[in-house]
Amino acid sequence: MLEQTLVIACKEIKDHLREVRSLWASAFHLLMGPIVISLVLFSLRNAPHAKTVQIISSMASIFLLVSAFTGGMTISMDILAGERERRSLLPLLLNPVSRSAVVVGKWLAIMLLAEVGVVLTYAAFRLVGVPLAPLAYATLTLLPLAAFAAAVQLTISTFCRTSKEAQTYLSMLIFVPMGVAMFMVFLAPHPSWWLLCVPILGQQALLINAPHSAIVLPTLLLATAWCTALCLQYAATLLNRDEIVYGR
Amino acid sequence: MIEVRRLQKRFGPIQALSDLSFSAANSSITGLLGANGAGKTTCLRIIAGALKPDAGTVIAEGSIGCLLDHMGLYARLTVRENLAYFGQLQRIPAPILATRIEELLTTLNLREVADRRAATLSLGQSTKVALARALVHNPANVLLDEPTNGLDVPAVRSLRDHLRALRDAGVCIIFSSHVLDEARALCDSLVIVAHGSVVAQGSPAEICRLAETDSLEDAFIQLTQTEVACA
Numbered sequence: 032m033l034e035q036t037l038v039i040a041c042k043e044i045k046d047h048l049r050e051v052r053s054l055w056a057s058a059f060h061l062l063m064g065p066i067v068i069s070l071v072l073f074s075l076r077n078a079p080h081a082k083t084v085q086i087i088s089s090m091a092s093i094f095l096l097v098s099a100f101t102g103g104m105t106i107s108m109d110i111l112a113g114e115r116e117r118r119s120l121l122p123l124l125l126n127p128v129s130r131s132a133v134v135v136g137k138w139l140a141i142m143l144l145a146e147v148g149v150v151l152t153y154a155a156f157r158l159v160g161v162p163l164a165p166l167a168y169a170t171l172t173l174l175p176l177a178a179f180a181a182a183v184q185l186t187i188s189t190f191c192r193t194s195k196e197a198q199t200y201l202s203m204l205i206f207v208p209m210g211v212a213m214f215m216v217f218l219a220p221h222p223s224w225w226l227l228c229v230p231i232l233g234q235q236a237l238l239i240n241a242p243h244s245a246i247v248l249p250t251l252l253l254a255t256a257w258c259t260a261l262c263l264q265y266a267a268t269l270l271n272r273d274e275i276v277y278g279r
Numbered sequence: 280m281i282e283v284r285r286l287q288k289r290f291g292p293i294q295a296l297s298d299l300s301f302s303a304a305n306s307s308i309t310g311l312l313g314a315n316g317a318g319k320t321t322c323l324r325i326i327a328g329a330l331k332p333d334a335g336t337v338i339a340e341g342s343i344g345c346l347l348d349h350m351g352l353y354a355r356l357t358v359r360e361n362l363a364y365f366g367q368l369q370r371i372p373a374p375i376l377a378t379r380i381e382e383l384l385t386t387l388n389l390r391e392v393a394d395r396r397a398a399t400l401s402l403g404q405s406t407k408v409a410l411a412r413a414l415v416h417n418p419a420n421v422l423l424d425e426p427t428n429g430l431d432v433p434a435v436r437s438l439r440d441h442l443r444a445l446r447d448a449g450v451c452i453i454f455s456s457h458v459l460d461e462a463r464a465l466c467d468s469l470v471i472v473a474h475g476s477v478v479a480q481g482s483p484a485e486i487c488r489l490a491e492t493d494s495l496e497d498a499f500i501q502l503t504q505t506e507v508a509c510a
Contacts, residue, residue: 034370035368038367042364045356046353117354119351122347122349122409123351125328125329127368128368
């Protein structure tokens, strides 16, 4: 099972890396945040330093959270919905390979690109001179969040019949972390402890340096891992449905 | 060898297969003939293990390779990579797989296009690559669902030759079609399907004798319509 999972993951990554145009599109998508922030930095060049830091770091936190969802977006719309659209899913599943190996292999491929997205966005922020010192440790919690995002994107892609349909829903998905991030920044800077243990909400709270206890981080990581596993399991059961395998 | 016993399958209100039985021997090409919607594709999918029947059993001696109506090559991978991917998923050890791929590229005349991406292939070449992919694990049985659809004359002819060569190598081939001339030219045994069950099985000559006509087309019409009259 492990070997086949890796075979699938490698094939998906190789396949996607050959789609050079969509790689460029993903990169531009990811760089929107740093570009916007550098414009804001420029317009605040005469403002008092404390105010600049406050505005910029809360904006940067929103873009960073969203970056966990952008890096894997283009590959995920192709990886299963595209496979359904091109009618290659049935031949794939006729091989002696378990549904979970297919799901996990594809998830690994999306996850890799999602992690690259987070790292790239973080690096670009450093490059334009965003004060990220308080964010460094919180950014690490975005890596498991990107794994969760990859699982959600894979599940959505499994549901959709064409990559165009998947694109619609996956673009809508971006608004979830965006909305959550804005909610935390503007409305709940002092969240209750349980809010900190919910995936996405928790990561954002850490990014804006909300006060929290030592129990929060391990609980958040566990919750994120658990939600990821649930999503993957659900995607694997979807692949047992006839209308997913044959449906157009 | 493949034996199908009393298969039944229903999709909502449609009874796709009702009590379908036939057998296909090794070293022979068995043609599954029927009008569109007769149940050929459903039957092949069940044999392939892609669909579960509501009732009935499929006995297959040895492994199965499939070229179903879903061709599904990966456009951005080369022909070799497409074959290698499925070979790896079939758990063929790397050195054996490498020689097997070279062997298939030679026998199916795909050597020239071996390192081209699948997106750039013609339909005839794609069909051959899909066939090569179905054969990568050297299956004892091969299922083909209307493989000649949309192919030009030379491509059909070369596909036919490959299937004959496979048969002579001992493979059991089941081939679905609604083109009677093609079936007559290629098949050792015919299974005529109408409304989800078998109305006749035998060599083309036997089928004609059964229907008391000289042409396979008349026999086909007569046999499939008798079924309507009975139903």
